[in-house]
Each structure stands twice: as C-alpha cells, then as structure tokens.
Amino acid sequence: MRATISFCLLAILWALPLGAQNPNIPPDQLMGLMLSQPKIDVSFPIAVTATFDPPVIAPGGRATYRVTVGALEASIEWPAKLKNPGGLELRTGGRGQILVPGAGNLIPHTSFLYRTTPKSAGRFTIPAYDVQVYGQSVTIPAATLDVSAGAVTQPANPDVRIEISPTNLFVGQPVRAKIIFPGPIGGFAQGLSTVQFNGEGFVTDPNTVQQRIEMLPPEKPFQPARSAFIYEILLTPIASGRISVSAQGYSIGNRYTGPIVISGGGATPQVVGIQYTLLDSDPLDLDIRPLPASGQLRGFKGAVGTFTLDPPRISTNSVKVGDSLKLTVSVRGPVGAGRLVAPSPPRDKQWQIFSAPPDNLPIQFQHAQGFATFNYLLVPLTPEVKATPSIPFSYFDPATGRFVDLSIPPVPVTVTGDAAPAAMMTLREKAFLAEPVEVTLQLNDLAATRGIDATTLVPLQQQPWFPFAQAAPAIGFAALWFWDRRRRHLEAHPEILERRHARRALKQHWREARSVATNGDAATYARSVISALRAGCAPFFPATPRALVGSDMLKVLPETGANPARIELLRRLFNLADAAQYSEDAPELRELLARQTDYDAVLGELEEKLRA
Amino acid sequence: MNRILPFITCLWLALLPARAEDLFSLGTAAYRAGDYVQAAQAFQKLADAHPSSGVLQNLGNAEWQRGETGTAILAWERALWLDPFQEAAHNNLLYVRKVAQLDTPQLGWHEVISSWLPVNWWAWITGGSFWTAVLMASLPGILRWRRAPWQQGIAALALMVFLLSIPAHFGVDSRARLGFVLQKETPLRLSPTFDAQSLTRLTAGEPVHTVRARGDYLLVRTSRALGWVARTEVGFISPRP
Incomplete structure (x- = not known):
C-alpha cells in the first residue's frame, strides 16, 4: 500500500514540471517582422x-x-x-x-x-x-x-487641388477623382503620400489608385508648362444630396509609394532634404441624385454607367445531359467596370445554372483591364434545349436617366443524351418550387393620396375622452334596464297608472272650472266640478266616472264626509246640476260660483288622495 | 360677434382640407424636383397637423432621400401604425433596413396581433363587440322579443371577438412605447447624465424599447444593451408613450 502511494506521489511530482513547461512554440514571424521595424520615437522633447x-x-x-x-x-x-x-x-x-x-x-x-x-x-x-x-x-x-495690401506676398507651398468630372452624379455612379499636385514653374513635381479623401457620403477604392507625373498645359500664353503629380482613384457616391469632398497628402519629394508613370517630359525631382508637409485641397461639392424609384429592370445589381456586352462564349457547342458547360461574358464600361457584380443566375426548369467563380486575377488587374467577366456553369437537364437561357442583366445609364436592359443573350448549343432520370427531375421540380423567388427590394414611390387620416397618433384608448365615451353606452344600457324595471312594476300595479290618469283628468276639469268661473258661467262650472270629482273618484270604484254619484264621493273623501257643511255642499252641487239638466225651471246656479273656494278645497283633498 | 364666430369656424373648416391638399401637392412636387428638404418640411408640417398614412409614407421617403434614416424609419412605422395594409411603407422599411443593416423590432405575439389592423380599430372593435354581446344577451328580454338562436349566436360571436381583441390592446400599449433612434452615433449611456460613460453607439433607425424614464433621459433596451438615451434622441410611434 505504501509502495503504491509513494509511486503515485512520485508520478505526480514527475508530471508537474512537465505540465508547467512551455510548449515548443515556433518563433512568431509577425512578431519578428514587427520587432525588426525601426522603433517609433515617442520621447520628449517634442518638436x-x-x-x-x-x-x-x-x-x-x-x-x-x-x-x-x-x-x-x-x-x-x-x-x-x-x-x-x-x-x-x-x-x-x-x-x-x-x-x-x-x-x-x-x-x-x-x-x-x-x-x-x-x-x-x-x-x-x-x-x-x-x-x-x-x-x-x-x-x-x-x-x-x-x-497688408502693400506687402509683397511670399510664395506659398504648392497648391493641391481635386478634380472630379462630372460633379452631377447618381448614387452608385463611379467616377475618377483626380488630385493634382503641380510642381513649380520650371521645377519638378513632388509626390504625395498618405493621400486621404475627407468627407461623407462616398467611398474610394484603394485598388484603383493610379499615380503619374505628367506635364500640365500652361495656364497662360507664353508660360512654360509645369509638371504635376497626379493621383487618381475611383470614387463612388453612396448617399444622395450635396456632398463635399476634399483631399490631403504629405509632400514626399521623390519617395513615391507604389508604381508611378512618368510621361510627357515630366521628371522626378532631385530632392536632397525632404520636407514632409501636409497639404490639403479646397473642398469640392458634388450633387448626388438618387436612382429613380421606378423603372428598374430585372438583373439590376447596382451597375451605373454606360456598358456594352461582348458576345457570350461557351466552353463547348455540344454537351450531354447532366454535363456542365461554362458560359463566359464580358461587360465593358468606361469607369468602374471591373467592380461590376454578376447578375444572379435565373431559375430555369431545363437548366441548372450556377454562378461560377470569377477569374483568379488580382483586383488591380481587373480594374486596369476595364471590363468585368461573368462566368456561369450550366447543366442541361433535357436534350430538348437548343440554346442557353437568357440571363437578365441591366444597368442604369446616367446620361439618359433610364435603366437599360443588357441581358446576356442565349447561345445556341447542342444537347445530346437522354433526359435526366425522372427522380432527378422530380427533385429538381421540388427544388424549383422551394427556391425563394428573388424579391428585389427598392424604395417605393410616393403615395398618391393622404390615406387614412387621424387626428393624432395617440391610440384611442390612451386619449382622455375615451373612458367617457365608453361610459355613454353603459349609461344608455342602465337607462334601458331601469325603464324595463319600472315598466314591469307598473304592470304589476295598474292602480298607479289609473290614479295618475285620474289625477290628470281631475286637474284638467278643475282648470276648466276655474276658467268658466272667471267668466261667470255657473252651469258649465257645475259640470266641470262634477266631472273633476267623478274623474278623481273613479279609481276607487270599479265603475266608469259617469256612473258615480255624490254619495260615492263622500265615501272616498273622509274629511269631507265628516264635515256636514261639505256634505251639504256636494249634495247642493249635484242637486243643482241635475235640476239644471233635467228640470224645466232653470235653477239659480250663481250660488255655486260663490262657494268656489269650498269646492276647490274638496278637489284639493281629492287630488291629495290620488297622489298618496 | 356671435354671428361671425360660426362663420369663421365654417370658413376655417372649409379651408383646412384645401390647405392640407396644398401642402401635400407642394411636398410631392418638391420631392419630384429632387428638393427633399422642402418636401420633408411640407410633409412634416402636414403630418404634425393631420397625421395620415400617405403623408407619413411620403415623409419617410423624403427623409430617407435626404439621408435622415432614423426619421424616415419612424415616419414609415407611424404610417403602418395608422394603416398596416400600406404595402409601400412596409416595403420601404424592408428595403431601408436591408440597406442600412438595421434590426427589425422584435415584437411580442400580442404586439404582432395589434399590428394586423389600424391601431384605432381595436378600440372600436373591443367596445363594439362588448356592447353587442351585452345587448344581444339582454335586449330580447327587455324588448320582449322572442328568444332566437341567432341572437345567442351573435352574442357568443361578439363575446369571442371581445376576448380575442383584448391582447391586441396590450400590444398597442407596448408598441406605443417602441422608439427609434433618430440620429446616427447616438450614445447609449450608462447613467442618465450628459457626461455618462457611453456603453455603445446606436445607429439611426435602431429600435429601442422604453423601460422607464428619468428626467430628460429614458432607460431603453436595445437588441445589444440596456442603457440611457436622451428623450430628444429617440422618436416614438405614439408621441405620448
């Protein structure tokens, strides 16, 4: 047991240093390269x-x-x-x-x-x-x-200027930007280093830089020509509107960076002590218009300029079903043709089409050759095809302001062999259906109408009046419910309505009585008072008002019935009224008008009884 | 004065649509002429006074053409807020987000439902369906109609619509708090102060969800981080989130 433990401890102690050792790392070439570079001086004092x-x-x-x-x-x-x-x-x-x-x-x-x-x-x-x-x-x-107006102006450092032509461009339209750094008259042109374009809304392609020294034509007659260092680069605006471009660079004498072409009698300066001076140009304004929102054609991949298409070439004129052939086509243009993006291969039931990798050329060479080459691999699926499919391609022509169709035309080809197996065709059919249709996104045009209007963007339910608006139907519903409840109550207690109607009739006749009393019409007054009494007493008897007599009134009116004077008053009223109606001798009714106050008290008592 | 006031009111109401139409035509003409600044001003003025889906869509186009990505996206989102059936604004948003490499706002399921219909429709649908259900259940009794199956069916259908529309209201409420960064390189601050440490820079048009507010700053959640931005740096679909 001890021996085992000792062996394990020994093994661990032996293994520990091994784990701590650094692996045998090969020397870092990048680090070596960096260490071999001269040191950057960051010491004080600073000039x-x-x-x-x-x-x-x-x-x-x-x-x-x-x-x-x-x-x-x-x-x-x-x-x-x-x-x-x-x-x-x-x-x-x-x-x-x-x-x-x-x-x-x-x-x-x-x-x-x-x-x-x-x-x-x-x-x-x-x-x-x-x-x-x-x-x-x-x-x-x-x-x-x-x-000072009188002072002699001392010569400034050579001027750097930027030239871009034209300055009215479309978004995506490549243009060559030229920085001109002229030398002194009769002197030599110096080169520029660490050239940089300042501004927003454009991109420059450093792979398209061209440097040269050439003679500039004299600015004035009889003035000697000047040599100038010219730096050209491809500039592409990527935003619409007015953009400002300026350039800067360090004068470096004859220590050029990169290849340079010297032509037209230009010569390199014999600079002994180089003075590295940062120079910059005045800003140049470019007016950039957006591409039209409408009229875009199929196969548009951002090509802006004027382009031509070379005849397409195929790797073979005869191909078997299932074998591939290569379709090559070159697109030529004045500026930036080397940056063109190949159009997407179209979907075709009779062909399988793949984008072939571009030619393995250095990017600088592609720019220099002035054209782009598109390669496609095409696989026929049926012997029925007689030509390669047309591949949609289009560009925007800034000169005409329109999109131009430059589709790659079909090339005649002979396809031999049997059709592809049914299983493969079925798979192809499924894949064809499953392939997403390429949707070309673009900015839609303006709306022709104002569309759906709103008073505010705040949603209705967050507006302060909305709770009140919701309360309105609640109130209406509550009112309906209360109405229904009242109606049912009245249906269960019809005497309420009868009394209400009786009181209304009583009031009506009472008003008539007062009215005729004012005129002194005693007969009508008597009839109106009796009608009012009958209408008011009717709800207390299962009879119509016309069937009621004076004794019925006394049953209804306990206060009046207990008062002999009132009893006599009512009896006198009915007697006089009956006499006036049925007797040949018309009685004197004027006494009734004299007792109007008493009759009003009786009618008042009856109304109070109906109200109870 | 009492006689003149109604006349002036009527005149103002009569002239209002004409002025709106004038501004709409002015903005459209300026856009066609390439003067996007003036077009944006005209559409903005019109949108402030009478927001409508077409005006907001055109405002988005003008702002996009003058390089204001954040404002353009906000305008199109507002256009869809009023009219989600507007295909043009929807396509423009897809296009611009692809070009500017911006995220599409991540919406919850209730927010997605709320985006199916114009925002104000939900309030009417909910209110209408609720009261339809109540009335269809109670009116036959009150009005002493003979009970019929169709009345019950309508009541049940209205109740179902009412219940289904409730999540949309929560969606509308939370979408109203959805904002969009207006300026590029907007700093997302660690604390609600001007000199706070910047956690990251937000892109114009980037969607943010408001968590809470403090003074002139809003605590917002983006797809990348949580931090504070100034109120003026974010535009909301609803101006009163």
Whole structure:
C-alpha cells in the first residue's frame, strides 16, 4: 500500500514540471517582422511648429495655419476650437500623421491645418497655447499672419487641388477623382503620400489608385508648362444630396509609394532634404441624385454607367445531359467596370445554372483591364434545349436617366443524351418550387393620396375622452334596464297608472272650472266640478266616472264626509246640476260660483288622495 | 360677434382640407424636383397637423432621400401604425433596413396581433363587440322579443371577438412605447447624465424599447444593451408613450 502511494506521489511530482513547461512554440514571424521595424520615437522633447503659410498675404488672399507636432496623432488632445484672434476666421482643414525615417527610428509627424481668408489688412497673431501630448503639456508657439495690401506676398507651398468630372452624379455612379499636385514653374513635381479623401457620403477604392507625373498645359500664353503629380482613384457616391469632398497628402519629394508613370517630359525631382508637409485641397461639392424609384429592370445589381456586352462564349457547342458547360461574358464600361457584380443566375426548369467563380486575377488587374467577366456553369437537364437561357442583366445609364436592359443573350448549343432520370427531375421540380423567388427590394414611390387620416397618433384608448365615451353606452344600457324595471312594476300595479290618469283628468276639469268661473258661467262650472270629482273618484270604484254619484264621493273623501257643511255642499252641487239638466225651471246656479273656494278645497283633498 | 364666430369656424373648416391638399401637392412636387428638404418640411408640417398614412409614407421617403434614416424609419412605422395594409411603407422599411443593416423590432405575439389592423380599430372593435354581446344577451328580454338562436349566436360571436381583441390592446400599449433612434452615433449611456460613460453607439433607425424614464433621459433596451438615451434622441410611434 505504501509502495503504491509513494509511486503515485512520485508520478505526480514527475508530471508537474512537465505540465508547467512551455510548449515548443515556433518563433512568431509577425512578431519578428514587427520587432525588426525601426522603433517609433515617442520621447520628449517634442518638436512643435506653428506657422502661417504664407506668413504675408494681401487682403482676400488665402493662408494656411499649419501646426506640426512630433508625436503620434492618437496621443494629442487637440482642442475642438482654436482661439479666434481679432476676428480671423479659421476653417478646419486636413489633419494627418506620417512617420518620417530618422536615425534608426521613425519620427511621427502630426499636422493640423486651418484655412483662412482675411478680408481686411492687419496683423493677426494666434497666441501660444498648451495641448496635452502623451499626457504631458506641450506648448504650441504663437504664429503671426500679416495681411497688408502693400506687402509683397511670399510664395506659398504648392497648391493641391481635386478634380472630379462630372460633379452631377447618381448614387452608385463611379467616377475618377483626380488630385493634382503641380510642381513649380520650371521645377519638378513632388509626390504625395498618405493621400486621404475627407468627407461623407462616398467611398474610394484603394485598388484603383493610379499615380503619374505628367506635364500640365500652361495656364497662360507664353508660360512654360509645369509638371504635376497626379493621383487618381475611383470614387463612388453612396448617399444622395450635396456632398463635399476634399483631399490631403504629405509632400514626399521623390519617395513615391507604389508604381508611378512618368510621361510627357515630366521628371522626378532631385530632392536632397525632404520636407514632409501636409497639404490639403479646397473642398469640392458634388450633387448626388438618387436612382429613380421606378423603372428598374430585372438583373439590376447596382451597375451605373454606360456598358456594352461582348458576345457570350461557351466552353463547348455540344454537351450531354447532366454535363456542365461554362458560359463566359464580358461587360465593358468606361469607369468602374471591373467592380461590376454578376447578375444572379435565373431559375430555369431545363437548366441548372450556377454562378461560377470569377477569374483568379488580382483586383488591380481587373480594374486596369476595364471590363468585368461573368462566368456561369450550366447543366442541361433535357436534350430538348437548343440554346442557353437568357440571363437578365441591366444597368442604369446616367446620361439618359433610364435603366437599360443588357441581358446576356442565349447561345445556341447542342444537347445530346437522354433526359435526366425522372427522380432527378422530380427533385429538381421540388427544388424549383422551394427556391425563394428573388424579391428585389427598392424604395417605393410616393403615395398618391393622404390615406387614412387621424387626428393624432395617440391610440384611442390612451386619449382622455375615451373612458367617457365608453361610459355613454353603459349609461344608455342602465337607462334601458331601469325603464324595463319600472315598466314591469307598473304592470304589476295598474292602480298607479289609473290614479295618475285620474289625477290628470281631475286637474284638467278643475282648470276648466276655474276658467268658466272667471267668466261667470255657473252651469258649465257645475259640470266641470262634477266631472273633476267623478274623474278623481273613479279609481276607487270599479265603475266608469259617469256612473258615480255624490254619495260615492263622500265615501272616498273622509274629511269631507265628516264635515256636514261639505256634505251639504256636494249634495247642493249635484242637486243643482241635475235640476239644471233635467228640470224645466232653470235653477239659480250663481250660488255655486260663490262657494268656489269650498269646492276647490274638496278637489284639493281629492287630488291629495290620488297622489298618496 | 356671435354671428361671425360660426362663420369663421365654417370658413376655417372649409379651408383646412384645401390647405392640407396644398401642402401635400407642394411636398410631392418638391420631392419630384429632387428638393427633399422642402418636401420633408411640407410633409412634416402636414403630418404634425393631420397625421395620415400617405403623408407619413411620403415623409419617410423624403427623409430617407435626404439621408435622415432614423426619421424616415419612424415616419414609415407611424404610417403602418395608422394603416398596416400600406404595402409601400412596409416595403420601404424592408428595403431601408436591408440597406442600412438595421434590426427589425422584435415584437411580442400580442404586439404582432395589434399590428394586423389600424391601431384605432381595436378600440372600436373591443367596445363594439362588448356592447353587442351585452345587448344581444339582454335586449330580447327587455324588448320582449322572442328568444332566437341567432341572437345567442351573435352574442357568443361578439363575446369571442371581445376576448380575442383584448391582447391586441396590450400590444398597442407596448408598441406605443417602441422608439427609434433618430440620429446616427447616438450614445447609449450608462447613467442618465450628459457626461455618462457611453456603453455603445446606436445607429439611426435602431429600435429601442422604453423601460422607464428619468428626467430628460429614458432607460431603453436595445437588441445589444440596456442603457440611457436622451428623450430628444429617440422618436416614438405614439408621441405620448
């Protein structure tokens, strides 16, 4: 047992150092390459210069305020806005960094440019100010610009300008942007390095750079020609509207980066001490229009320009069912043809079509050759086909403002052999049905009408009046329910309605009685009072009002029945009324009018009884 | 004055549609002429006064053409809020989100249901179906109609529609809190202060869900992170989320 434990401990102790050992890693080539590069100098003190270029100008002339700091750009905390001395308007220009070979190391140079065009004469000084570099404060020295009409303008650094033609473009329309850096008259043109385009809404393709030195035609008669360094690149706008493009680069003498063509008598400068100066161009405005939202044709893959199609070629004129043939077609165009995207292969029941890989050419060569080549692999599925299928392709022509169809035409081909097996055709059919139909998304056109209107975008249920609107039907429903309940109650108690009707009739006759009493019509007064009494007493008897007599009234009116004077009053009323109706001698009824107050009291008592 | 006031009101009401039509025509003409700034201004003014699906769709087009992706997406979303049957706004959103590589808002099932119909329809459907069910169940008794199976059927159907429409209301409520980043490179802050640490940068048109508000800042959830943005940096489908 001890021996076993000892052996295990020994084995563990023996294995531990093995696990801790580093694996045998081959030397990192990338690291080796990096270590072999010269060191970047980030030591203090840092060289800083700040100058106006040129330092003396006439009013309306242009000068550049250039600050160069011997440090990496990322390490400099540059102020967002500089002090504005005496109304001197400074416009932000280029900013960049270059690594300059030094004594066994690379010295970073970072430059900040500002442009100014003072209108009035004067002496403008930007005072010294501090910026943070590598976390330490570094003082930018003061710089002075003299603006004087009488002063001799000193020569400025050579001007860099940018040329793009045309400036009215469509989105996606490639155009060659040209930076021209002319040399002095009778001198040599210097090259530019770390060239950069500033602005938004466009892309540049570094694979399309072309550099050359050529002679510029003289700007004035009898002026000698000047050599100029020209840097060309393919620029493609990707946003509509007005975009501003400017360029910048460091003058590098004759230390060109990349291949360069020298033609037309141009010569390279014999520069001894190169001064790396950041130069920038004035911004150039481009008006970019969007492609039309309508009229797009099938097979449009963003090609904008004027293109032509070479006759398509096939790898063989005769092919068996199931074998493949290669279809090749070249599309030529003036600018940017090498960047064209091949149209998607169409769906065809008789062919299987695949996008073949493009030619294995360097991207620079593809751009230089000026055309794009599309390759497709086609597999016939039936011997019935006589030609390759047409492949839709279209482009947008900026000259005409229309989409143009440039579909790849069919090529005659002979297909031999039997049709593909039924099982394969069935699979093909299923795959054909399952293949998603390519939906070309595009911006839809404007709506012709205003569509569904709303007073607000806040949903109805979140508007303050909505709960009240919901209460309205609730109130209506409650009212309906109460009405039904009342109706049922009245149906169960019909005497309520009878009394209500009786009281209404009593009031009506009572009003008539008052009315005729005013006129002194005693006979009508008597009839109206009797009618009112009969109507009011009717609900208390199972009889019609006309059948009731005076004694019936006394049964209904206990107060009156207990009062002998009132009893006599009613009896007298009925007697006089009967006499007036049936007797030959008309009785004197005027006494009834004199007792109107008593009759009103009786009718009042009856009304109160009906109300109870 | 009492006589003039109704006249002025009638005149204003009569002129209002004409002015709206004028603005619509002005915006359309400016768009056709390529003046997208003026087109956007005209459609925006019209949308502020009388929001409608067609105006909002055109506003989205104009904003997109002038490079305002966030505002364009918000306008199209609002157009679909009013009229989800508007195919053009739907296609534009698909197109722009593909071009700008933006996420489509992730909607819950109740929010998806609420997007089937114009937003205001749900309130009418719910209210109408509820009261239809109540009346069909009680009216025959009140009005002493003979009870018939069709009355019961209508009541049952209305009740079913009422119950089914309730989730849509929750969907409408939560979709109203759906916002879209208006400006590109909008910082998503760690805390609701201007100088807060930026967690990430949001793209214009990126959808955000509001969690809560604090002062001028909103706590929003995106597909990537949870953080604070300023109220002015986000536009909501409903202006009162």
